[in-house]
Amino acid sequence: MKIQSLFTKAFWLALACITLVVVTVFKLTPSLAYSTTTxxxxxxxxxxxxxxxxxxxxxxxxxxxxxxxxxxxxxxxxxxxxxxxxxxxxxxxxxxxxxxxxxxxxxxxxxxxxxxxxxxxxxxxxxxxxxxxxxxxxxxxxxxxxxxxxxxxxxxxxxxxxxxxxxxxxxxxxxxxxxxxxxxxxxxx
Ligand code: HEM
Structure with a gap:
């Protein structure tokens, strides 16, 4: 039971990290693209x-x-x-x-x-x-x-x-x- 809750916590933490990375990349990409293409x-x-x-x-x-x-x-x-x-x-x-x-x-x-x-x-x-x-x-x-x-x-x-x-x-x-x-x-x- 304890191990299961540990896994749940780890899962949510990993999901939060992935979301953070995705948001950062999507926020930066358009401004990087600006300087070279548009x-x-x-x-x-x-x-x-x-x-x-x-x-x-x-x-x-x-x-x-x-x-x-x-x-x-x-x-x-x-x-x-x-x-x-x-x-x-x-x-x-x-x-x-x-x-x-x-x-x-x-x-x-x-x-x-x-x-x-x-x-x-x-x-x-x-x-x-x-x-x-x-x-x-x-x-x-x-x-x-x-x-x-x-x-x-x-x-x-x-x-x-x-x-x-x-x-x-x-x-x-x-x-x-x-x-x-x-x-x-x-x-x-
Ligand atoms: C093709 C024609 C001309 C163009 C494109 C032109 C362009 C310009 C530009 C962009 C400025 C700066 C504007 C500013 O200070 O915000 C300026 C200022 C000035 N222009 Fe002309 N100009 C032309 C003709 C002439 C002629 C025929 C004379 C005199 C014989 C003249 C004398 C001056 C002087 C004395 C200034 C003020 C400089 C200062 O305040 O530091 N310009 N001009």
Whole structure:
């Protein structure tokens, strides 16, 4: 009788342990799977939030590492390739004879912040795994009084950087179309 109750206790203890293991594994598996196969839920939520104030980013395809479609992000060569284009763009526009003056007073960290926001903005727009967290284009440029010629100089800097990094014409056209789409919000006179 005593041995029987001991067996019953052992049985329930074993069952409890198995349940615990099963629950732990099932709880962990989806979050492990996230990082490699499906886009993280947080990223989609953040992208949707940003889309509320920038309709262009709303059109950006959600990042999906398994997508059979070759997104612009993949065709450009991924994050490092986009960062290299933005770094070269920054070098060009910061030293441009027409628009370099707008960046003279920026601290090194302000320049780095601007660079990172551009990387995030272009990466997200191309369908990559970044979220733009800066201000809207209207808000961040309003009051500077930029002209069409100055805007052209900025876009020309992006074009030169794309050439320097050997980006092919179809991808170059797509990036420049995105860059040109801000004109109405940035140019003031
Ligand atoms: C394709 C056109 C352009 C794009 C995509 C662009 C993008 C951006 C972004 C993402 C920011 C950061 C916003 C933030 O601080 O939250 C920014 C800020 C700024 N942009 Fe532009 N921009 C463009 C054209 C221009 C032009 C033509 C000029 C001047 C000639 C200019 C001057 C500035 C300045 C001075 C800031 C503020 C930097 C700071 O507050 O630290 N941008 N721009």
């Amino acid at each position: 886009p993280p839920a947080q990223l989609s939520t953040a992208q949707a939030a940003v889309a509320q104030y920038d309709s262009r980013l709303a059109k950006a395809p959600p990042y999906d590492s398994r997508s059979p479609e070759k997104s612009l992000y993949k065709r450009l060569g991924g994050y490092n390739a986009i960062a290299a284009v933005i770094d070269d763009t920054a070098q060009i526009v910061f030293n441009d004879p027409l628009i370099g003056k707008y960046f003279i007073g920026l601290s090194t960290n302000s320049k780095q912040r601007l660079r990172q926001l551009l990387v995030d903005q272009f990466t997200q727009a191309a369908g990559g795994p970044a979220v733009y967290t800066g201000r809207s284009m209207k808000l961040s440029h309003s009051g500077i009084g930029l002209t069409n010629a100055e805007y052209d100089a900025f876009v020309n800097g992006i074009a030169q950087a794309l050439d320097k990094n050997g980006v092919n014409q179809p991808e170059k056209d797509e990036v420049l179309a995105f860059a040109n789409s801000f004109r109405g919000e940035i140019v003031e006179r």
